[in-house]
Structure formats: C-alpha cells, structure tokens
Amino acid sequence: MSDVDPTECVQVQAFDHITLVVKDLEAARKFYVDFLGMDQVPRPAFSFEGHWYQIGGQQIHLILEHDQSGAAGQADVEPNTRTHHFAFQVQNANQAYAQALQQGIPIVSPPKPRPDGATQTFVNDPDGHIIELCSLGS
Template sequence: MSDSALTDNLQVQSFDHITLVVKDLEASRKFYVDFLGMDHVPRPAFTFDGHWFQIGNQQIHLILEHDQSGRAGNANPEQNTRTHHFAFQVDDAKQAYAKAVEQGIPIVSPPKSRPDGATQTFLNDPDGHIIELCSLS
C-alpha cells in the first residue's frame, strides 16, 4: 500500500485528550486545577469515578483506580526527563518551578534550557506522572 493511500484513509485532525488513572481524585483535582490552573469541566455519567479538565481545545481525563482500570501512576520507576512524560506550555517555567517548590510538589528536574532556547522543568503529579512545564524563555 502506498503512503498516499494510507493518508487518504485516515488523517488525525487534532489532539483530543490524555487519560490518567489516579488514586486520589481530590489530590489530583488540586494539582490540575489549583496548581496548573486548568478548568474542571462536566463529565458524562460513566459507571466509574473521574474528573475532566480543559486546556484550550484539549482535555485531561482522570479515572479513579478501580478493579477494571489500569494501575494508577507512572509504571516506569525511572524519574528522569527522558522517559514517559507529557508537557504543558506555561508563561514562565522558572516561575512554575518556584511555585512547585513552594507548594512541596515533587521535582524531577529543575529549570534548564532546551537546545531550541525554551526553558523546561519537570515535576510529578500526585500519582508520579512526569509532567514537563516549558516556556519560550
């Protein structure tokens, strides 16, 4: 099958959401809403507990760990910047780092410059998911 035939059949239009399994919905809500400033939005009436948060046109979906979900948290014990993570752009990664330290949020890596000139810092959410916060300066 040619490459053009593949793109004729399917074309991703946008990024929609990330789903994370968590142990404590309230601790996660505080992190994603109170620390990161996301909007807590209504969620359909699933048969399991969770929260949805809006970020521009995308969302984070949290599922409370239960007997039919995956395990909560980061399954990879490596806490470094070159393993599974996702990133959010913020106004000032250095300021976000300082706020995280002030609030006792676990830090994976302090601010550093990327080769493209952006600044990035890495931290953990309450379940150990690694999150990069990056800014253009």
C-alpha cells in the first residue's frame, strides 16, 4: 500500500507500446507476423522507416536503425532469462517452443515452470531482443 496521494501521481491509464530498433524490417516482420501472428497496422509518415504491429490493445513499434536512432538489438546483453526482456502471453508456451525450434528461432531458454504456475520459454527475435512467451496452465 502506498502512502502517495493518487492526485499527486501521473496515474498511468494503460500500457500503450514498446519501441524496438531493428536492422532488417523484413526479418523482423517475419518474426512478429509469421511466427508470433501479430497484425501489421498502418504507421504515420515519420521521417524514418519502421513498422507497427498490433497486440490486443497495445502495439510494438519497430524503427529501422539509422544515424539518429539507438543501436538495433541487444548485442551487448548475454542472452538469459534474467536480463532486459518483455513477455507475451500465448496459448501454450510448450507449443510455442516447439514451433520456435521448427522455424529455427533462436532459443534462450526451453520451457520451465514459473513460481506462479505459468510456463515460460524465452526466444530471440532477429535482432537479439529477448522475448518471454508464457502461458497459464500449459
């Protein structure tokens, strides 16, 4: 319980989007659309290339690496489950792992149970971003 007066806080209303810098928009599209099943959605006409993908009420914004962006990926991060990552809830983490193996998606960690009862597996996208795929009861 916080002692902060809620009228003194920003009061976040919802999670809106994640932005990732990538080296290859087509390789990223294959991962986020063909493997994860996201929908590509229209993107405003920014002065730099990118793609937007919809996940329920949230989005992933991909920016093509350029001279004014940050570096693509997480090349300086040792791939493991206890570093910078984000998670997507999936129907079945064990099936997601099997599909990742079948499609040659780099695996960071095979499926394992979380203490809350969910199952989690970790993969890399084409730029090395670490992504947890988790499911309840599978």
